[in-house]
Amino acid sequence: MSISRLFAIIKKEFIQIKRDKPSLVISIVMPLAMLFLFGYAVSTEVDHIPMAVFDQSKTQESRDFINAYRNSLYFNPDYYVDNIDELNNLIDTGKVKAGLIIPPDFSQYKNKMTNVLLKIDGSDPTTARTALSSGIMVAQYFSNKNTEKELAKKGMHIPNIGIDLSTKVEYNPDLNTLTFTIPGLLGLVMQNITIILTAFALVREKEKGTMEQLIVTPIKSVELMIGKLIPYILIGYTDFLMVLALSIYWFRVPVNGSISLLLLLGFDFIICALAIGMLISTAAKTQTQAMQGAFMVLLPTIILSGFIFPREQMPSVIRAISDVIPLTYFLDILRGIIIKGISANILLNQIIIMTSMGFALLLIAVLRFRKRLD
Amino acid sequence: MEYVIELKDLTKRFGNITAVDKLSIKVPSGKIFALLGPNGSGKSTTIRMICGIIKPTSGHGTVLGFDIVKESEKIKKSIGYMSQKFSLYEDLTVKENMDFYSSIYGLDKKEKVKREKIIIDMMELHNRENQIVGTLSGGWKQRLALGCALLHNPKFIILDEPTSGVDPVSRRLFWNTIKKLTSEGLSVLVTTHYMEEAQESDFVAFMFNGHLLTFGTPSEIIRENNSNNLEDVFIKYVNEHGGMDKL
Secondary structure, three states, X not given: OOHHHHHHHHHHHHHHHHHOHHHHHHHHHHHHHHHHHHHHHOOOOOOOEEEEEEEOOOOHHHHHHHHHHHHOOOEEEEEEOXXXXXXXXXXXXXXXXXXXXXXXXXXXXXXXXXXXXXXXXXXXXXXXXXXXXXXXXXXXXXXXXXXXXXXXXXXXXXXXXOOOOOOOOOOOOOOOHHHHHHHHHHHHHHHHHHHHHHHHHHHHHHHOOHHHHHOOOOOOHHHHHHHHHHHHHHHXXXXXXXXXXXXXXXXXXXXXXXXXXXXXXXXXXXXXXXXXXXXXXXXXXXHHHXXXXXXXXXXXXXXXXXXXXXXXXXXXXXHHHHHOOHHHHHHHHHHHHHHHOXXXXXXXXXXXXXXXXXXXXXXXXXXXXXXXXX | OOEEEEEEEEEEEEOOEEEXXXXXXXXXXXXXXXXXXXXXXXXXXXXXXXXXXXXXXXXXXXXXXXXXXXXXXXXXXXXXXXXXXXXXXXXXXXXXXXXXXHHHOOOOHHHHHHHHHHHHHHHOOOOOOOOEHHHOXXXXXXXXXXXXXXXXXXXXXXXXXXXXXXXHXXXXXXXXXXXXXXXXXXXXXXEOOOHHHHHOOOEEEEEEOOEEEEEEOHHHHHHHOOOOOHHHHHHHHHHHOOOHHHO
16 A cells, blocks of 8 residues: 555545535534534423413412412413403414413412313423423422411421432433533534545545546555545544534533543544445445435434434334444443443443444445445 | 567456457557447457456456556556546646646656656646646646646556547647657557548557457558548448448
8 A cells, every 4th residue: 555645645635625615514514503503493491381371360369379380480471361262362373382271269279179270282292291290280389388388377287207209310410401412413413424425525536437547547446445535534523523622612511421432432433424425425326316325324313313312212113223323322422421421331332332333334335345446 | 579568369258248359469569559449349348458457358468568467556557548538637726636646656756746847848738737627628638638647657558539529629739749759659559430540540450349350550451451541441341240230
């Protein structure tokens, strides 16, 4: 193998990337766009749910009850209506996601069981689920406080027996969605960029006919392959570092585990992505076909890897598919190291599977690539 | 006499199809040799075997004294090749393409500077060094392609339909350059569909259906066939060996 030939290819490849707008956009704009899109737009946290109130009691008691909802921060009871039709209309038009209907005799709740209705718009299950559970919780807490007070007036109190459940949320105590999404995004960005750019670069030579000139030169297929891949390893890895830096310093998602382990395994994963990109390029004749192939591969990895939807809930067949996606294991590794701060021996399984997948894919890709050159 | 190409019973089969059938030929060095034949006659397959890109099914051959099977690496280093379709990098400049191919052929820095200057002078590419190749016109692209094929100072150059789709003036200039280089010792193999170009070559060979039909100087071949020119010979051969419908 000749080092100077290798350098000539790398240099040529970088000039081509520099002059090719799509490649530049994919390598610089795409990681930033994905990071900020997922970082800001995708949030599954639900609070301040807009709520309408039909208060037929209009007493101090009913106002205290409504305030309890506001103070929970889960609800914004900003719409006051005078009849049930108006409330239904607000839910229909989507102005509010919940409606609280307080009966005229509400203030009697201190002495007798009083029924209050909370209507919820169930079309978006995520919001509805939060509205339902927190709505029940607010009312129960309000009701229990009252029971205690009434009993105390009669010189009684609730006996101190039963179960007192203490909770402790580990790793992400604030249940911050960003803390969960951003580490996964690191893997996704690196995967997408490396796969698309690699597939593009390898097909380009075939599509433009420049391969015809190369095969009559003393260049060896292994030199051509390595020379063409090194730039994309560098770009994919630089993007990984860029997104990592932004997630630490901009999104304030700290790395709880070993950064050097993270950097090492990041490199490991690039090999997987590179091999997938090469495989796509061996099947495609044009850059358009390569793009289509890349999206066919990328879409299932986004949905099935556990990046958005938890894998535990998937039916066994779908889950089996997700088992053969390298990103699945890299996401476990990323979240393990960044969020949980766990060490390599706990992640050993994932590391072994991902590394073996990487080498197997690379071997197949190299064999197919060389066969095509000869 | 020294021979640039020596082929003996060279055969190439792809499955059931015999693309080249027992081709034997000896081409003297320092001459222009035109390989003629209709599309699909086995010209390209022969060229690919001569370049060492594909291996023959049987038979053997040497190019510049190197075995086409065992020493294909040495052949690739010593020959230049220019394909009918422009296959340099359109998104690179003239200079960047030359730099790339100089490095690929292993020229050191000093040689590179020297050879690039010679080529730029020879092809009159001054003031175009920093132009993006994609913006060059057809004639200039062709000059650059020839220039890049000559960068490493090969002893033998293969030109696969080099003048198809090029205007007459550029074609004239191109042939003048080729002739000048041959006078300095370069051996040339050219395939072409232009009979007036074949007429200017030192040797001509006709291929049809994988067979070599004739080999000799243009005047010999015209005389042997009692024809007026190579075009008549070409058509006569095609008719004798199965006619137009076999094309």
